[in-house]
Amino acid sequence: MTGPYNRRTLLRTVGITVAGTIAGCRGDSSTSSNTDEASDDTASPEPTSADTHAESNDAPSIDEFLSQTDNYDGITDETGTGSVTVDVGVEANGAYYGFNPAAIRIDSGTTVTWEWTGQGGVHNVEARHGADFESEQKSSTGETYTQTLEEPEMVLYVCVPHEGVGMKGAIVVE
Ligand SMILES: [Cu+2]
Structure with missing residues (x-):
C-alpha cells in the first residue's frame, strides 16, 4: 500500500471503465469488491502494482486473474512508451x-506487440x-501479434492452450 495517490487515480480510471465494458463477460454477480486484498504483492518493484485491483462487480482483479501465474510479480509500468513488446513463451x-x-500498465493508444x-x-x-481480440495459434520464433489499445480499460488475456497452467496476462490501459 505504498501508492495511495496512484491507487485512487487508477481505480477512478479503471473501475469505471471496467464496469462499463466488462459487464456480461462473466455472469457472476456475486463477486465481492474486497476479495482481492488477500494477495497483495509487496515484493513488486512497481510502487502501485500491489494496488491495481479493478474493483468491478463483474471482472476478477488482476491479482485474482493471475493468482496461478507464477511469473506474475506486479505490474510493469510501460506508460509513456507508446509501444510495448510482450514475450510469448x-x-x-x-x-x-x-x-x-x-x-503491464500503458497509456491509451499504446501498441502492444506480442512476440x-x-x-x-x-x-x-x-x-x-x-x-x-484473438490471435492465431503460433509457435515459431519471432512471430508477432499486435493490438493498439485505445480505450482506458483493464484487459485480461490468456494463451488458450496453456490457460489451465496459468499462461495469462493483464494490461491496464490508462
Ligand atoms: Cu501458451
Missing part, C-alpha cells in the same frame, strides 16, 4: 508457458475481459 508455469511481462520466443510449443493471445 518465456519460462514459467512449469515450462515455457508464460507471458513476459505478465502484467513469440519459439519456446513451449503453440501459443496464442486471446482477451477474456475488457477487450475483444
Whole structure:
C-alpha cells in the first residue's frame, strides 16, 4: 500500500471503465469488491502494482486473474512508451508457458506487440475481459501479434492452450 495517490487515480480510471465494458463477460454477480486484498504483492518493484485491483462487480482483479501465474510479480509500468513488446513463451508455469511481462500498465493508444520466443510449443493471445481480440495459434520464433489499445480499460488475456497452467496476462490501459 505504498501508492495511495496512484491507487485512487487508477481505480477512478479503471473501475469505471471496467464496469462499463466488462459487464456480461462473466455472469457472476456475486463477486465481492474486497476479495482481492488477500494477495497483495509487496515484493513488486512497481510502487502501485500491489494496488491495481479493478474493483468491478463483474471482472476478477488482476491479482485474482493471475493468482496461478507464477511469473506474475506486479505490474510493469510501460506508460509513456507508446509501444510495448510482450514475450510469448518465456519460462514459467512449469515450462515455457508464460507471458513476459505478465502484467503491464500503458497509456491509451499504446501498441502492444506480442512476440513469440519459439519456446513451449503453440501459443496464442486471446482477451477474456475488457477487450475483444484473438490471435492465431503460433509457435515459431519471432512471430508477432499486435493490438493498439485505445480505450482506458483493464484487459485480461490468456494463451488458450496453456490457460489451465496459468499462461495469462493483464494490461491496464490508462
Ligand atoms: Cu501458451
